[in-house]
Amino acid sequence: MSEELDRRQFLKGSAMLAGLAIAPGMLLYDLAHGRSLNEPASSAVRWGMLIDTSQCESGCDDCVKACNKENGLPGGTRPTDEQWIRKVELKDMRTGKATSLPMMCQHCEEPPCVDVCPTGASFRRADGIVLVDRHLCIGCRYCMMACPYKARSFVHEPLHDQKPDVPRGKGTVESCTLCVQRIDRGENNTACAEACSKAGHKAILFGNLNDPDSEISKRIRTVASTQIRADLGLNPGLHYEGL
Amino acid sequence: MDALLKNRRDSRNFYLLVALGLLIVAAGLAAAHYMEEYGHIVTGMNNQVVWGMPHVFAIFMIVSASGVLNVASIGSVFGQAPYKARAPLAGLLSIALLAGGLTVLMLDLGRPERVIVAATQFNLKSVFAWNVFLYSGLFAFVGIYLWTLMEKRMNSWSKPAGLLVFAWRIILTTGTGMIFAFLVARQAYGTALLPPMFIVMSFAWGLAVFLIVQAAMYGWNEMQLHPAILKRLKNLLGLFVISVIYLVTAYHMTNLYFARQSAFEHFILVDGGIYPMLFWGGYLFVGSLIPLFLIYFPGMGGSRHVLAASILVILGSFSLLYVFIVGGQAFPLSIFPGYEVTSSFGDGQIAHYAPSLPEILLGCGGLGVAFLITAIGVRALNFLPRDAAD
Numbered sequence: 001m002s003e004e005l006d007r008r009q010f011l012k013g014s015a016m017l018a019g020l021a022i023a024p025g026m027l028l029y030d031l032a033h034g035r036s037l038n039e040p041a042s043s044a045v046r047w048g049m050l051i052d053t054s055q056c057e058s059g060c061d062d063c064v065k066a067c068n069k070e071n072g073l074p075g076g077t078r079p080t081d082e083q084w085i086r087k088v089e090l091k092d093m094r095t096g097k098a099t100s101l102p103m104m105c106q107h108c109e110e111p112p113c114v115d116v117c118p119t120g121a122s123f124r125r126a127d128g129i130v131l132v133d134r135h136l137c138i139g140c141r142y143c144m145m146a147c148p149y150k151a152r153s154f155v156h157e158p159l160h161d162q163k164p165d166v167p168r169g170k171g172t173v174e175s176c177t178l179c180v181q182r183i184d185r186g187e188n189n190t191a192c193a194e195a196c197s198k199a200g201h202k203a204i205l206f207g208n209l210n211d212p213d214s215e216i217s218k219r220i221r222t223v224a225s226t227q228i229r230a231d232l233g234l235n236p237g238l239h240y241e242g243l
Numbered sequence: 244m245d246a247l248l249k250n251r252r253d254s255r256n257f258y259l260l261v262a263l264g265l266l267i268v269a270a271g272l273a274a275a276h277y278m279e280e281y282g283h284i285v286t287g288m289n290n291q292v293v294w295g296m297p298h299v300f301a302i303f304m305i306v307s308a309s310g311v312l313n314v315a316s317i318g319s320v321f322g323q324a325p326y327k328a329r330a331p332l333a334g335l336l337s338i339a340l341l342a343g344g345l346t347v348l349m350l351d352l353g354r355p356e357r358v359i360v361a362a363t364q365f366n367l368k369s370v371f372a373w374n375v376f377l378y379s380g381l382f383a384f385v386g387i388y389l390w391t392l393m394e395k396r397m398n399s400w401s402k403p404a405g406l407l408v409f410a411w412r413i414i415l416t417t418g419t420g421m422i423f424a425f426l427v428a429r430q431a432y433g434t435a436l437l438p439p440m441f442i443v444m445s446f447a448w449g450l451a452v453f454l455i456v457q458a459a460m461y462g463w464n465e466m467q468l469h470p471a472i473l474k475r476l477k478n479l480l481g482l483f484v485i486s487v488i489y490l491v492t493a494y495h496m497t498n499l500y501f502a503r504q505s506a507f508e509h510f511i512l513v514d515g516g517i518y519p520m521l522f523w524g525g526y527l528f529v530g531s532l533i534p535l536f537l538i539y540f541p542g543m544g545g546s547r548h549v550l551a552a553s554i555l556v557i558l559g560s561f562s563l564l565y566v567f568i569v570g571g572q573a574f575p576l577s578i579f580p581g582y583e584v585t586s587s588f589g590d591g592q593i594a595h596y597a598p599s600l601p602e603i604l605l606g607c608g609g610l611g612v613a614f615l616i617t618a619i620g621v622r623a624l625n626f627l628p629r630d631a632a633d
Contacts, residue, residue: 077587077588078289079289079290079291079589079594079595080283080284080289080290081290082290083290083587083588086586086587086588086590087586087587088579088584088585088586088590089584089585089586090579090582090583090584091582091583092581092582093581093582093583094581099582103578103586103588103590112426112427112428114366115368115369115425116369116370116371116425116426117366117369117371118361118365118366118369118371118372118375119360119361119364119365119366119372120364120365120366136357136360136364137353137354137357138352138353138354138355138357138358138360138361139352139353139354139357140352140353140361140371141293141294141353142369142371142422144290144293145293145294145426145429145432145572146425146426146427146428147428148427148428148576148578149576149578150290150291150576150578150588150589150590152290153290154283154290154293154353155282155353156282156283156284156289157281157282157284158281158282169354170282170353171279171282171283171352171353171354172353172354173353228578228579229428229578232427232428
């Protein structure tokens with residue numbers, strides 16, 4: 001009888017111990033992955049970027065190369081080639097001040113591309129990422145007419161060697177996805193931001209604008225930043241510092 | 244014997260015309276297939292000029308499809324007999340032009356095989372999606388209207404049907420104008436002036452198409468248009484051409500007054516190369532002033548003059564649409580006002596666009612579709628306008 005009790009207690013004890021040992025791991029796993037693939041994106045998160053133009057080096061295009069590599073883009077620069085991110089060189093016409101910055105889809109809260117899309121192929125995910133559903137896009141290019149940032153490209157030629165996690169299609173429109181494949185894997189950083197940090201510039205800060213404790217939220221609270229064409233009232237997810 | 248000979252000759256000429264139409268449509272389809280096979284790289288369009296020559300053709304046809312119904316509306320809604328006699332032909336032309344325009348728009352899509360997606364998945368906030376309903380509605384309502392006109396038992400319904408068509412086509416062209424008016428960030432577009440401007444353009448262009456087709460039909464049947472009716476129609480065309488000049492002027496004047504728009508206006512009207520040339524030479528001189536001269540100048544205004552004026556109005560419409568659509572996109576977006584901008588993606592630069600042969604063939608193919616529907620419709624059914632005096 002007592003032997004049986006001992007065994008029972010032993011089993012109970014080991015189960016608890018095992019539970020204690022695994023729990024932090026499970027918790028960490030949960031934190032790292034955010035959500036499973038079956039779970040929809042949540043509006044508790046709004047992904048965005050803060051770009052510090054004073055740290056962005058003129059002539060450096062590490063972010064562009066990293067984006068091309070991550071998303072399997074050929075990297076051509078003809079007017080018909082796809083460019084999800086580009087380096088823009090600016091010169092203030094009044095003061096002559098030169099600025100360099102990366103330009104891409106601004107992931108607006110009120111995206112004109114989503115409004116005008118006839119089939120609903122252009123859509124905004126709950127977590128603020130603006131995407132194109134490659135199965136619904138009919139290639140009418142109305143979103144490209146509507147985008148105030150010239151952020152979108154049309155695939156003008158047949159595609160080869162696509163990356164399996166970045167589906168693309170000839171005759172459809174595409175643009176920066178904020179590396180959605182990475183976000184959905186739980187790697188909460190984009191290829192461009194990572195490359196910029198690696199190059200030592202740290203000009204691109206990616207993060208959750210809805211989390212008051214995230215680094216990006218703290219920075220936006222403390223430094224002067226602006227949104228491009230803020231006058232249009234689209235509330236982009238990308239903020240620029242030093243512009 | 245003479246009648247028999249004429250009948251034979253007519254038949255032969257008709258089949259020749261149909262063969263010609265089929266040839267043009269086939270060339271358009273071949274061009275579309277080529278574009279689909281190789282991608283839009285074989286067109287002149289790019290990531291800056293995303294709408295090109297096919298859209299110039301398509302929008303011309305869609306706008307004219309609505310405007311040509313003016314002739315019918317004046318008859319059915321406002322009860323003018325000479326126009327009533329022309330209502331069936333106007334209805335047929337409307338259906339033909341709309342079909343031609345939509346064929347071009349559809350075949351220019353990056354994924355034309357997904358047209359079924361466009362017909363089943365709707366984003367109700369999109370003015371493009373609204374247009375899908377407006378187009379299919381116009382086909383249906385003009386079809387019903389034609390039925391009430393051509394079936395004696397239904398004649399009493401022609402007035403309400405005409406009223407419905409009248410309202411619908413005004414809404415339809417408003418929708419076409421809104422496609423551009425809703426573009427918030429483009430200097431050339433994004434103004435509430437565009438829907439009324441498109442409506443007035445539709446009046447002029449639709450009537451010009453009507454007059455050309457009517458002249459061809461009268462010529463074919465060796466008939467003369469009654470001078471009084473010719474005078475009314477030509478005066479109406481002149482009035483519409485003047486109205487278009489008025490709205491186009493108001494549009495450019497508004498832009499010129501806004502300092503932030505002056506660089507764009509300077510580009511379109513002065514130093515933009517092909518665009519100012521087409522605006523002043525193609526639209527204003529050839530497409531408006533010469534037609535007005537042919538219509539109103541003493542000694543002018545005969546049937547040949549009016550026919551020439553109509554053809555020139557259509558040439559002018561293509562010029563104006565090219566400037567509006569292509570020129571409006573070629574000018575760079577103002578993303579960073581106050582800055583000089585350069586990038587690998589054409590920021591701050593005037594975009595280059597040269598229409599390629601497949602694009603032009605596709606556009607002509609759409610005109611071919613409209614021509615075939617008209618030719619076969621006119622041959623098979625009684626669309627010839629007959630006035631009481633005849």
